[in-house]
């Protein structure tokens with residue numbers, strides 16, 4: 001493992017950070033002691049780290065194969081989670097490349113990492129020495145660890161792996177490794193707080209119905225892209241699930257509600273007024289379509305549009321608020337640049353762009369949608 005850290009090899013890696021990796025893979029390694037594949041793995045690692053976890057762009061850090069990089073959390077979402085979790089004893093039962101573990105462990109005194117993949121765990125152990133972070137590293141299947149342990153932990157964290165990479169439509173807890181439903185009782189017996197990261201594809205109603213004792217769910221978006229659903233299991237009996245929708249790096253406030261509140265919330269309807277409100281994607285994922293309008297006193301354009309309107313601008317709204325006017329299609333000039341939004345409208349943004357010969361981007365918006373009276377087009381003013 002240490003051979004690749006040889007100075008000359010590292011210089012070669014750093015000199016090729018922007019090289020076409022497919023072309024590089026066809027070449028022979030200039031160093032007999034490492035293969036080109038191993039070199040490319042490190043280059044890829046540094047490229048991904050630049051975008052996803054820049055704290056690892058340090059001399060001496062080693063990177064695992066691409067799948068492990070893809071499965072890792074980003075520095076930004078890990079940092080958010082570390083801000084809400086603290087205590088004395090922490091265990092990450094699915095530590096993987098250890099990005100979550102690194103950030104979560106900041107607020108704990110005793111840290112344990114469990115991982116079934118021996119090579120990956122050795123690599124993380126090496127990296128944590130470079131990062132000067134102490135931990136106990138356990139190379140076991142977590143089920144075996146759970147069967148043996150007599151310890152109690154203030155926080156257990158799990159970020160299960162997807163068993164079948166193809167199954168990205170249907171998303172069930174049984175498809176995960178480990179199967180949370182099978183080990184939940186044991187987890188609760190040895191910890192007061194169990195926190196589980198799940199994919200944004202999980203259906204929240206299904207989740208609450210199959211997993212008892214959920215006290216909180218955080219839906220985490222980063223720049224309006226929903227990245228994680230975080231579930232908190234509590235050992236106290238609770239019939240209320242608090243749901244937090246956050247959009248990191250947006251400056252937007254979090255939106256918090258009690259799961260189930262949506263069932264009794266009602267929306268009023270209106271044709272477009274001066275401002276159009278577009279909730280962020282964490283809120284849309286939570287499905288609080290009526291509650292959001294009720295809480296902010298907004299009127300909805302159409303039952304299926306999830307766009308709202310008001311004559312006033314509310315800067316505390318968790319989403320975009322745009323001043324807009326209704327136009328007819330003749331008001332759209334060819335070759336102009338717009339951010340095109342299509343909601344509850346027969347054409348997709350790409351088709352609209354083609355139909356009206358528009359360019360993507362810029363500061364102006366065009367929204368194609370429906371109000372209760374029918375199809376409408378809105379343009380930012």
Ligand SMILES: C[S@@+](CC[C@H](N)C(=O)[O-])C[C@H]1O[C@@H](n2cnc3c(N)ncnc32)[C@H](O)[C@@H]1O
Pocket residue numbers: 071072073074093094095096097098099100101114115116117120140141142143159160161177178
């Ligand atoms: C999604 S990754 C974790 C990524 C990690 N949270 C991070 O930020 O880098 C899941 C990891 O759990 C490990 N894993 C899955 N099932 C396991 C089991 N039954 N016992 C131990 N480790 C397991 C996998 O090998 C994989 O490395």
